[in-house]
Amino acid sequence: MYKKFYREFLQAPSGSPSSMLHMACHSHHYWPDVTLDAVQQYWRDAALLADEKWGPIFEEKIPSWQAVIAKSLNLPRADLIAIAPNTHELVYRLLSSFDPNKPLRILTTDGEFYSFTRQLQRLEELPQVEVTRIAKEPFATLAERFETELHRNEYQLAYASLVFFDSGVVFPQLLDIAAQKPQDTQFVIDGYHGFFARPINLSTVADKIFFTAGSYKYLGAGEGLCFMTIPENCTMRPLNTGWFAEMAELENRSGKVGYSDNWLRFAGATMDYSTLYKALAIFDLFHREGITIEKIHRYVLDAQTRFLDSMDKSDHPILNRSNLIYHDLEQGHGHFFTFDCSQPEISQRVQEELKARAVLCDRRQQFLRLGFAIYHDKDETYQQVFNS
Structure with missing residues (x-):
């Protein structure tokens, strides 16, 4: 839907098994082409x-x-x-x-x-x-x-x-x-x-x-x-x-x-x-295309819901509900999820495993953060995150 406004940053590094999934967007969003x-x-x-x-x-x-x-x-x-x-x-x-x-x-x-x-x-x-x-x-x-x-x-x-x-x-x-x-x-x-x-x-x-x-x-x-x-x-x-x-x-x-x-x-x-x-x-691009903050937020909420559905089906040992710092998705959450991995070494290991699957994310000590953006495909299921 919105991916057309961005250059092909999302290609996987050489040797990676699939296309790049940028989930560090809460830190640094990719820039639209008009920039x-x-x-x-x-x-x-x-x-x-x-x-x-x-x-x-x-x-x-x-x-x-x-x-x-x-x-x-x-x-x-x-x-x-x-x-x-x-x-x-x-x-x-x-x-x-x-x-x-x-x-x-x-x-x-x-x-x-x-x-x-x-x-x-x-x-x-x-x-x-x-x-x-x-x-x-x-x-x-x-x-x-x-x-x-x-x-x-x-x-x-x-x-x-x-x-x-x-x-x-x-x-x-x-x-x-x-x-x-x-x-x-x-x-x-x-x-x-x-x-x-x-x-x-x-x-x-x-x-x-x-x-x-x-x-x-x-x-x-x-x-x-x-x-x-x-x-x-x-x-x-x-x-x-x-x-x-x-x-x-x-x-x-x-x-x-x-x-x-x-x-x-x-x-x-x-x-x-x-x-x-x-x-x-x-701002000019978004105005021309009718992209509003409300539409962006709804798009990301839908993506987060698909992510949670995939997560619940995956039975991942770290990325699961018990480790998710979660309050209220509809009313009380921003555009990224954080998982408490209990130890910095564990969050680092999971981050490296995700990078090997062409998923980019970041971490703060034992906390692993995964973000969502409008350049994620509208039908992205995030299986790439959980498939080992």
């Missing part, structure tokens, strides 16, 4: 315009990107979507907005992605920083436990993933919790494993949260283009700030550090915009 022309157009524009390229980039390309992001997340203001090469840069810029001379209490979970986890561990070395981590499991009680703690103490920052990177499980009622957050708590949602995979409606929390995601995973535009939504009337003054934040005032600098009431408040500095061109080309 090749987009990269070449970026090269032509940059080479021809040189420094003049900033005009069309800031006046046309970035607003177009912001507009499609706002539409996909149901946000009221596209100009409150900041961009950067990665989400870590944006989150750290937000962290730099807090007064370093005052206590900083942060509420999060024990299931956040490595970059934020590492950054918090480093910040905890400072005497004024205190971090509280809520155990993500059991998932059935996570929402209640997180919300209770959020209102029990005075937290300056709360941070949680919409879809956990290590399991694919959706944080239950996270948007509802954010909607009722304490007024003085800044609330950040890591939406990377939900963006352009699951339908997301931020209309009721747009003025209460920062939402981060990017193009590397489910959009399929590659690395180097991430975003963070900003609540309206935000007055934070990042200590980590770059010259792009003064883009509108470069010719009339006053000598004071001012901040715009739009996305430039969290702007950084020079970056490569080739991925911006790729992302816009993909």
Whole structure:
């Protein structure tokens, strides 16, 4: 159905018994064909315009990107979507907005992605920083436990993933919790494993949260283009700030550090915009073909159902229901499955066995992850995963 939009990445390596089945797509989606022309157009524009390229980039390309992001997340203001090469840069810029001379209490979970986890561990070395981590499991009680703690103490920052990177499980009622957050708590949602995979409606929390995601995973535009939504009337003054934040005032600098009431408040500095061109080309392709996030999500849900059917029939010693970290496929799961193999050595062995059968997946310690994408055939039964 959708495979026609992708180049033949899916051929098996020499000596492999069957066609390639790419199931590491939760980490890096293959790029649609239109991205090749987009990269070449970026090269032509940059080479021809040189420094003049900033005009069309800031006046046309970035607003177009912001507009499609706002539409996909149901946000009221596209100009409150900041961009950067990665989400870590944006989150750290937000962290730099807090007064370093005052206590900083942060509420999060024990299931956040490595970059934020590492950054918090480093910040905890400072005497004024205190971090509280809520155990993500059991998932059935996570929402209640997180919300209770959020209102029990005075937290300056709360941070949680919409879809956990290590399991694919959706944080239950996270948007509802954010909607009722304490007024003085800044609330950040890591939406990377939900963006352009699951339908997301931020209309009721747009003025209460920062939402981060990017193009590397489910959009399929590659690395180097991430975003963070900003609540309206935000007055934070990042200590980590770059010259792009003064883009509108470069010719009339006053000598004071001012901040715009739009996305430039969290702007950084020079970056490569080739991925911006790729992302816009993909949005244009999907718009022409009538491909929506809702259709993508339904397509993947159907694929996941076929996978589970094949798995249940296979009686695989590792890839089975007892090892699957599973919450609620229809309402509470992202676009990949994770199996707890109990030991890193076992997950590595299974990964190698799958690769020998031309199935590409990835792992995190003892956790083996298998993802789904719209370039999987619509009648794929995933027998290739289970046949030994």
